[in-house]
Amino acid sequence: MNCIIVDDDLFYCKTLQSFCERLDLNLLGVFSDPVKAMGILSEREDIDLVFLDIHMPDISGFDILKSNPKLNVVISTMDETKAIEAFDYNVVDYLLKPVTLDRFIRAVNRAKERLSGNGNSASYKETPAPNASDNTNPKEIYVNVNKRLVKIELDNIYIIEAKGDYILIKLIEGKNQVVHTTLKSIMSKLPENIFVRVHRSNVVNIKKIVDIEDSSILINKEVVSISKTYRENLLSKLNLIN
Amino acid sequence: MKILYIEDDVIDQKNCQIILNQKEDINLTVVDQFEKAFDFISKEKIDVLISDQRVGMDHFKDHWHQFLGIPYFIVSNSPDENLNTLLQPPLQLFQKPFQVEHSDNIVKKMESLKAEPNLSYAENITEGAPDLLTEMVFILKSQFEEGIDKIPYLYEKKNTEELIQVVHKLISKFSVLSMSESFSFFNRVEKCLRDQLTLNNFAYKRLVTDLQEGLNFINFYIKQHELHNS
The missing domain is CATH 1.20.120 (Four Helix Bundle (Hemerythrin (Met), subunit A))
Structure with a gap:
């Protein structure tokens, strides 16, 4: 299996390189500079697998994924908050640093399965990896709850609240969900004409609003405050008769 | 170990002082307002912060970054488990009144935080x-x-x-x-x-x-x- 490593951190380049050698993978190159990696990715078509970091200077791992939607990629990062976004690009696996050899082997096995056609690559090869920003009207969202990807219908959400490292997704029906991510991150996945920030800690589904007062909103029998900063934006999204 | 305790109830202050002062290596300072704690930590280094939930938590929620890196414990008549979801959560929530067992827990917890690096x-x-x-x-x-x-x-x-x-x-x-x-x-x-x-x-x-x-x-x-x- 031909592979390359793209990581600006020398320590992890060495780590992944030693893992590749142990598994007899054919390592074509190790790139601490993502720009150079983009170069080789555009030149060669025989790269089976890329071990890719997310946070790098100038170009992020996601930029590489966007430009190369057909690549088989194993993400290797210390950022646990980007997993859902990464799986939107149909990555093979998502490894958290520091990566262990056992976990690396499992990721390579998944890649082998996909390359041999036994993995979930069929639909992937036929259609490019979905890009959240292209998907303007999603009906649902998948969130990672205790290592399970749980589907939530967007129409069932009425408020999303920031809770430190987590968000609380309040649902009209069913149990509310606590997810390890940020408001900013989940908002990038939601239709911006429907989900609107009304406070530093709150996003509301405007379809569920009952009424709006000066500094508060009644939504699904719950009152939430609107801060001045976000009020104008909220009003601009509503179908107002002046 | 230098501890700063934020508490506006005089009886709770006294109780905590009596218990913590029994430990030899604890140096305790008590303040009755959150703002005073701000002033204190801007001038002096502390190892641990203990705060009454009511006096402290609204401030913690908005000003957690001011206390970034300072381990803290919360004492309350009804500890709020939601505090554990804060970006910098308390190390432990204690039910009032503050007891010897709580001070032992603080010492143990702080010991366990001491890094024993390895490769x-x-x-x-x-x-x-x-x-x-x-x-x-x-x-x-x-x-x-x-x-x-x-x-x-x-x-x-x-x-x-x-x-x-x-x-x-x-x-x-x-x-x-x-x-x-x-x-x-x-x-x-x-x-x-x-x-x-x-x-x-x-x-x-x-x-x-x-x-x-x-x-x-x-x-x-x-x-x-x-x-x-x-």
Whole structure:
């Protein structure tokens, strides 16, 4: 299996390189500079697998994924908050640093399965990896709850609240969900004409609003405050008769 | 251990003082307002903060970054479990009244936070390849040295973007050294910087202190195992 490593951190380049050698993978190159990696990715078509970091200077791992939607990629990062976004690009696996050899082997096995056609690559090869920003009207969202990807219908959400490292997704029906991510991150996945920030800690589904007062909103029998900063934006999204 | 206690109830203050003063190595200061705690930590270094939930938590929710890197405990008549979801959660919630058992827990918890670094991760992944281990240990050493050099400079220059990159790169290195407290702390600092919140002096100094602690261990390891950079 031909592979390359793209990581600006020398320590992890060495780590992944030693893992590749142990598994007899054919390592074509190790790139601490993502720009150079983009170069080789555009030149060669025989790269089976890329071990890719997310946070790098100038170009992020996601930029590489966007430009190369057909690549088989194993993400290797210390950022646990980007997993859902990464799986939107149909990555093979998502490894958290520091990566262990056992976990690396499992990721390579998944890649082998996909390359041999036994993995979930069929639909992937036929259609490019979905890009959240292209998907303007999603009906649902998948969130990672205790290592399970749980589907939530967007129409069932009425408020999303920031809770430190987590968000609380309040649902009209069913149990509310606590997810390890940020408001900013989940908002990038939601239709911006429907989900609107009304406070530093709150996003509301405007379809569920009952009424709006000066500094508060009644939504699904719950009152939430609107801060001045976000009020104008909220009003601009509503179908107002002046 | 220097403890700052925020409590506006005089009886609770007295009770806590009596219990904590029984411990020989505890130096306790009590303030009755959160704002006074701000003033105090801007002038003096403390090891632990204990706060009454009612007096403290609204402030913690809005000003958590001001206390970044300071371990804290909450005491309350009805401890709020939701506090555990804060970006910097309390180490433990105690039901009032404050008791001897609570002070024992604080001491134990603080002991458990003391880092005992090791290089087991690097040893495991380089098993049978001593040259690679040496190479990786020296890479770690240079990254810690770079962090110690760069962080004060970038902090002073208010170069947040580059500071985030330096901090980000070092976070998982604390995990490599099994320094879990430093790992969590650096993680919070990165989030704080990305949210454009100003670091308090305590947090900034702790960045360097934790790095120095890691570097001291790496240097000790190099000497102990007689490693040489080729």
